[in-house]
Amino acid sequence: MAANMFVVPQTIGTVLCCKCGISMAPNPANMCVTCLQSEVDITEGLRKHVTIMYCPECDSYLQPPRTWIKAQLESKELLTYCVKRLENDLKKVRLVNAEFIWTEPHSKRIKVKLKVQKEVINGAILEQSYVVEYVQQDHMCESCTRFQANPDQWVASVQLRQRVSHRRTFFYLEQLILKHDAAVHAIKIKQMDQGIDFFFANRSHAVKFVEFLGKVAPTKSRHDKQLVSHDPKNNSYNYKYTFSVEISPICREDLICLPPRVAVSLGNLGPLVICTKVTNNITLLDPFTLRHCFLDSDQYWRHSFKSLLSSRQLVEYDVFNVEIVSPEFNVGGSKYVLADEVARVTDYGKLFYIRTHLGHILKPGDRALGYDLYGANCNDIERDKYIGLVILEAILIKKSYEEKRQKKRGKPRSWKLKSLDMELDESKGRAHEEKMNSEYEEFLRDLEENPELRFNLSLYCNRDYQPSEMASLSDGDDVPSVALEELLADLELSEQEDGEDSMRE
Numbered sequence: 157m158a159a160n161m162f163v164v165p166q167t168i169g170t171v172l173c174c175k176c177g178i179s180m181a182p183n184p185a186n187m188c189v190t191c192l193q194s195e196v197d198i199t200e201g202l203r204k205h206v207t208i209m210y211c212p213e214c215d216s217y218l219q220p221p222r223t224w225i226k227a228q229l230e231s232k233e234l235l236t237y238c239v240k241r242l243e244n245d246l247k248k249v250r251l252v253n254a255e256f257i258w259t260e261p262h263s264k265r266i267k268v269k270l271k272v273q274k275e276v277i278n279g280a281i282l283e284q285s286y287v288v289e290y291v292q293q294d295h296m297c298e299s300c301t302r303f304q305a306n307p308d309q310w311v312a313s314v315q316l317r318q319r320v321s322h323r324r325t326f327f328y329l330e331q332l333i334l335k336h337d338a339a340v341h342a343i344k345i346k347q348m349d350q351g352i353d354f355f356f357a358n359r360s361h362a363v364k365f366v367e368f369l370g371k372v373a374p375t376k377s378r379h380d381k382q383l384v385s386h387d388p389k390n391n392s393y394n395y396k397y398t399f400s401v402e403i404s405p406i407c408r409e410d411l412i413c414l415p416p417r418v419a420v421s422l423g424n425l426g427p428l429v430i431c432t433k434v435t436n437n438i439t440l441l442d443p444f445t446l447r448h449c450f451l452d453s454d455q456y457w458r459h460s461f462k463s464l465l466s467s468r469q470l471v472e473y474d475v476f477n478v479e480i481v482s483p484e485f486n487v488g489g490s491k492y493v494l495a496d497e498v499a500r501v502t503d504y505g506k507l508f509y510i511r512t513h514l515g516h517i518l519k520p521g522d523r524a525l526g527y528d529l530y531g532a533n534c535n536d537i538e539r540d541k542y543i544g545l546v547i548l549e550a551i552l553i554k555k556s557y558e559e560k561r562q563k564k565r566g567k568p569r570s571w572k573l574k575s576l577d578m579e580l581d582e583s584k585g586r587a588h589e590e591k592m593n594s595e596y597e598e599f600l601r602d603l604e605e606n607p608e609l610r611f612n613l614s615l616y617c618n619r620d621y622q623p624s625e626m627a628s629l630s631d632g633d634d635v636p637s638v639a640l641e642e643l644l645a646d647l648e649l650s651e652q653e654d655g656e657d658s659m660r661e
Contacts, residue, residue, distance in 0.1 A: 184278035198274040213300040299357040310355040312362035317351035318403040410463035526552035
């Protein structure tokens, strides 16, 4: 286009409103927005006040006819619930937007501002906003009513057990349950000897919980039911269901002597192996050859076996010399290096020349935890089946940081874990409580030393933690810790929730 060419400017035509006579852009009704709204109210006939049923015990709302939906104030779930209560009204108009208007939490009022559109005179589309007020009426749901009448009136229970002398597995399972909200429908959780009992108001919730346990641990389960009442008039039966779930006694860092049939089925692995990881599969590692295998739940329970030595029997060794004999291997996501070492039990002076899989982290002068097969008295039937089996004097399991941890003993951590609302057995006495605290401290140390172990868990920032200058100077020590980027912020949605959630450091 030439620079000097004359261009006719384009103007937008305007008309006068047929009511008030102001200039406006033309529309099919020939009315301005103010006059159109005074003539037509598209919210006429739409409900402005709605009554909703609210259960104050479990923070649930009744979705007619019998469904209870759990939702927090001003959450996306609650907004969806409020809009669905107006489903018949919204068939007359087109919903454009919905948002909450803030109200006092104790006012028992929820206000939602809706913006709707509708076609009016001569095809003109009018948009208008209006406020719907929802009045909460307290009404306990069926499960809460049953629980308030009798707290022990449950329908299904899950008895979770593991036949070992420690509770480290349950500490780990507790964090997995919290992260996935697997026990959100449990009406009561009770700590038992060698396990935990979960009580549910519906059988389907218990079945779902048992399925979750089978996905995170090698378990076997069986179930039974007991008749509570029977109505011959309508031929209805009420049962109480019990699910018994047993977790494999094999734990991480256990030393295992495989039965001959199992060793042959695994390609002549071992027979002395170490359990390095337990999920729904059991990972076994030969510390002398770095061969490994995975056992699923069916394979384990078909030929169930027990540990030769457990982590409570670990002995501390001093490492004097390390000679690497193989390159680095990646076994199940973890790195290992074979090495020949000269080590000695810390308490007495006999030297052992052994082979270990920890050549990638051990160096002369370190301390390591291992099993003392030289002085251990092991009466194992599976071990006696091997004729002429040569066993080394010691098997190292992991590096020890106990001496370096002495400097930080008693100081709070920069992170913390949540815990289940569980009924504890206080009749055991003080000795049992001290044992539980000691085992929980060992579990926290395992989380610090093993990043793979805390990969599936949620760790939270400890607001009470205040790093000091001395702590910052000692951070250079070779002591494992949890990085700040791995921690989650502990969000507080309300003062009531903050008081109910229990935290453990």
